[in-house]
Amino acid sequence: MKRGDGPDVADFIETLCVVTKDTFAGASGSPLILRPWQHKLLGHTFARRADGRRRHRVALIGEPRKNGKSGLGAGIALDGLFEGMGAEVYSCAGDKEQARIVFGDARRMVENSPDLSQAIKCYKDALEVIETGGVYRCLSAEAFTKEGLSPTRVLFDELHVQPNDELFNVMALAAGARVDPILIGITTAGVKTDSTGKDSVCYRLFQYGQKIAAGEEVDPAFFMAWWGAPDEDDHRLRRTWEIANPAFGDLIDPEDFEAAVKRTPEAEFRTKRLNQWVNTAQAWLPAGAWDTCRGELDAIEDGTEVCLGFDGSFNGDSTALVAVSCGEVPHVMVVEAWEKPSDAGNDWTVPILDVEAAIRQACRRWQVREIVCDPYRWGRTYQVLEDEGLPVVEFPQSPARMIPATTRFYEAVMNRSLSHSGDPRLARHLANCVIRTDSRGSRLSKDAKNSPRKIDLAVAAVMAHERACQEPEPEPTPQFFSWADL
Structure with missing residues (x-):
């Protein structure tokens, strides 16, 4: 996108953030290099309107596992720390341990970067920019303890595992006082219902995004990017894996898929590796039949x-x-x-x-x-x-x-x-x-x-x-x- 903060966010990540563990993305401590599809994703996510205001307030990004979600999320969170005076950035997840995944990656990036470690002070559960008062914390799903926050940027890691919509609603409401807040859910698909038996917040947003894509709804404040295989495609074929995974053959080892498809239950493979939603009850029509x-x-x-x-x-x-x-x-x-x-x-x-x-x-x-x-x-x-x-x-x-x-x-x-x-x-x-x-x-x-x-x-x-x-x-x-x- 020519108008927006996406190029700046990408530049921040590639200049200051590093790979935190040895993977196909590179050796631990090496620069985190974004792929072209990630540059394009950031451009759309952080686009701005003609009047300078942020175009999107909520973004849902769906990718199968191992496509670099955690590293990208950590980089986005750290960039948000420097977004003006008193910035508040939060990593949210279904439980404390899940929330620590993105936060832990961000903290290791700070510790491995001389420039970031000079500007950011690390605590057990928080990162703070002393000069501006910007703070970054991880939160779990006990939503009733989160009143009084004023977030500028929120990262929901694996949004589909939220037990209900309380935490998402609290953070969305809390961000209302900020001029240009953004809530970003980076997730794989999952089951469609939450612990209450209703549609999960993630599945509701996914369906909302489908309505916007189909022209049934118009909402410029909402953005969705979703990578996944069509339901009717054979989950055992390499071409299906390539369709669903933008990093296939790059950040993802094809041999890992060849082994996983033989030992992983089909429903789990479709959810985690192909980013397809599954029902808790038996679906009526087989996938792709309609x-x-x-x-x-x-x-x-x-x-x-x-x-x-x-x-x-x-x-x-x-x-x-x-x-x-x-x-x-x-x-x-x-x-x-x-x-x-x-x-x-x-x-x-x-x-x-x-x-x-x-x-x-x-x-x-x-x-x-x-x-x-x-x-x-x-x-x-x-x-x-x-x-x-x-x-x-x-x-x-x-x-x-x-x-x-x-x-x-x-x-x-x-x-x-x-x-x-x-x-x-x-x-x-x-x-x-x-x-x-x-x-x-x-x-x-x-x-x-x-x-x-x-x-x-x-x-x-x-x-x-x-x-x-x-x-x-x-x-x-x-x-x-x-x-x-x-």
Whole structure:
């Protein structure tokens, strides 16, 4: 980036910071030389706006293990010590020992640099720049002890292991009084839930970054850089390792991967070495299966016969409208989705009139065979649409209906006997689905009762696909009688 502090941060690291242990990066004590991709990463992370203010306040950097996260994080932290008078820099992690990893690297860099050791005084749990009062400390996840801080720069090492979001929230709030603070999470992927059973702060930020990348959200204050392999790629292949690891063959020994893939459980290998998220519950669709069914972006032409699937909530969830064509190979397309915005308050509700208008518009665009919906909570809307002559068909989400519908949709995906338009919202909802099995069979579910992960688009798609695959009931044949027959 031409405008920002990234080149200065990189110059600080390469001039004053050293390798702290013998690795592929170099011998202990040798200069820490950044790679081109790290220079580019720093440029984006520390970019500035035209008015001179820092562009990003929160940055999420995702890399598999052994790509130089600790050394880079330590260099970023030490650079932050010299960011004005009274700078406060913190390394945060799930526990004290984890927090000491980045801090320990930073302290060894100071001890091995004549220039840094002259400017910085080392304590057991802190580094201090005497001249400016800048201080650098490591913190663990006991968030209630961190009130009263005023950080200028915060490094979260392995953000995915935070037991909950308390420490992150405390540090974000504490930084609010500073002019240009930045919180940086440098992490690998992990499981999606924290100790409370909700989405972890790291996974929430990752999903938020995906929404920004897909154009669903606009937030210049948030930056995400994520290296990882596509879920559908074979985790045993060298080309998959190279895709996920920017330092593969440089800071990373390929022979280490060849040995690790043989003795590491697949889920752990995918998480730590390929930077892929894993579910604590059994995922419904196999990794990559949905992507293989991708078709044209807008493949349902106007006037095509379709079934509309509608799954509605009112305030706490999302509402979804999906069209599925009724041809030999059904095509699945998101018509509209209403999700609670990330900055909305608790009084947010689904815009009912907008939902009804979207359904009417869809009925004008296509030849709608059925509007398939669960009547729960939306009885008024269904009655209004039915009174207008629209083909509303109730589809209660009971086991008797959802189990065969779920099975049919799954088989269609695995056999590639359906296609879809590649909508990232539907892909996200499908990825959030897990399968629940009991004596009656298997059906879709969230991974926890109060999980914030949305699956409404997936449910709507399953319902619409089920009805689109059914032969329509024939129109009744007119009966003619003569007076003699009476």
